Amino acid sequence: MKSPSATLLAEVRTFRQNHPEVRYVDLIALDIPGHFYGKRYPVEMLEKVAAGSPLKLPQNAVLLGAQGGLFKIGDYCFNDGDPDANRRLVPGTLKPVSWESQPLGQMLITSDGTEAPIEFEPREVLARVLERLHHKGIHPVVAFELEFYLFDKKLDDGLPQFARDPLSDDVDDQPNLHIERLSRFSDVLEDMAQTAKAQGIDITVITAEIGPGQFEINFGHCDDGLRAADWAALFCRSTRGVALKHGYRASFMAKPYLQFPGSGMHVHVSLYDGAGNNVLAAHQQQPLRHAVAGCLALLPHCMPIFSPNHNAFRRLGGTVNAATRASWGFEDRDACVRIPESDPRNLRIEHRLASADANPYLVLAAILAGLEYGLETRQEPIAPLNEDRSSGTDFPVDMLDAVRAMQHQSVVRDKLGAEFVDVYCENKRQDHLAFQQEISAREYRWFL
Incomplete structure (x- = not known):
């Protein structure tokens, strides 16, 4: 069986071969109110992430309110130094985006399955129940x-x-x-x-x-x-x-x-x-x-x-x-x-x-x-x-x-x-x- 990184690397390389016009890929995850947040990665950098390079985003991005603002919740957001947290790519979700004016891709990311998942990330909550x-x-x-x-x-x-x-x-x-x-x-x-x-x-x-x-x-x-x-x-x-x-x-x-x-x-x-x-x-x-x-x-x-x-x-x-x-x-x-x-x-x-x-x-x-x-x-x-x-x-x-x-x-x-x-x-x-x-x-x- 292929390792997770080998599978992801093959997915990214196949995507690049099939969509050579795509230069950027949106890496996205759902926050608590149900909005997507993330980063836009050059596709060549995505290949490095798929090969095992760290993928980190602020932990508190999950806590955004409905209008995108941050609320003081315990020590989160204002007393925790706004730390990064590891994310991973979700296999099988790298797809072309056809509704934008420029060629683009998107791929889901998540903290579930990482060494230190974010306990309040919605996908991680479901993963624990399952x-x-x-x-x-x-x-x-x-x-x-x-x-x-x-x-x-x-x-x-x-x-x-x-x-x-x-x-x-x-x-x-x-x-x-x-x-x-x-x-x-x-x-x-x-x-x-x-x-x-x-x-x-x-x-x-x-x-x-x-x-x-x-x-x-x-x-x-x-x-x-x-x-x-x-x-x-x-x-x-x-x-x-x-x-x-x-x-x-x-x-x-x-x-x-x-x-x-x-x-x-x-x-x-x-x-x-x-x-x-x-x-x-x-x-x-x-x-x-x-x-x-x-x-x-x-x-x-x-x-x-x-x-x-x-x-x-x-x-x-x-x-x-x-x-x-x-x-x-x-x-x-x-x-x-x-x-x-x-x-x-x-x-x-x-x-x-x-x-x-x-x-x-x-x-x-x-x-x-x-x-x-x-x-x-x-x-x-x-x-x-x-x-x-x-x-x-x-x-x-x-x-x-x-x-x-x-x-x-x-x-x-x-x-x-x-x-x-x-x-x-x-x-x-x-x-x-x-x-x-x-x-x-x-x-x-x-x-x-």
Whole structure:
């Protein structure tokens, strides 16, 4: 077998051979709010990194707030000397970037798998959860679904405008699920799909959603949880770039219109043992019930992950299929945890609560932690919505309440890491307080 460095070096050299026009490669990773940070490397320097040269970036780049600023979190950022931390290249992610004006490449980097991984890096948090499950003989298979809106490229005094129908040049301002919308926006959607595939992302179904200019993309089921989350993160980046090239803005904002449905991140998860048997389907599906109970038990304590910003909380209890309580049900899209109809081999849960702008690594880590907790404790879940439409338990619907519910919950701290939980909660608290530090025009209208 080739060593990791030999494999990476071969990948870089093959890329250079196939794309001689590319002079620079963006080395990128996802921070806590779900934004990419990184450095632009000359491709010849990338070859040296692949061969084993150190790759270091500031550790605290992971802690950036939603607007890119740094918050004082314990001793991080201001009392730690802003140290560098090692990163490594993620094999198989070096791909060409087609949406920029100049030839460019990109490649994921991460601290997981290094000698001293960053405990609060989102990809590292997920890697730890997956490693623990693998040691227990549990192997998740994961598929993400992402909803997003297309807007006109130009904002109107900072506010989004409806995307224009390229055939009629009229605004697409009518909520519908019509297949014709896929035809009318086929050029940009096809480019998004082909660009994603060029990034190595397995996308499948494209759906016109209910909101005006709203679409959903489904990804293939993947037996590597890290790669599944990589796909979701990379798709958001490429889709925004492709949209701008076509004269649109693509946004995964959770609730851009109060009167129309929000955009969600739905995650399908099934669990298999080492022999390939579906763990959830065993013993008349009793493990499925335990897994659901665990998900619902931890859900109220993971709300800052599922709804990572002020706007995301607006989506809850919205116009369509957005739950207001922790609930579950068979073939029920009003539930946070839906059990799609399937044969025993493909039995799975669909976790529907997260907003589309949530961090995919952390969303999957929180879901898997809930499943693991349920299988450990073997609790029975509350009644499904199919039996009782009022069934469900409350969860926080405000960021500060959500942070308080998460920070001191012992199971969440154990499953996701105490250091991560403390850092993440303080990041969200500071982001929320910073968001409040602006007086809006509405406030003047009401109180001046």
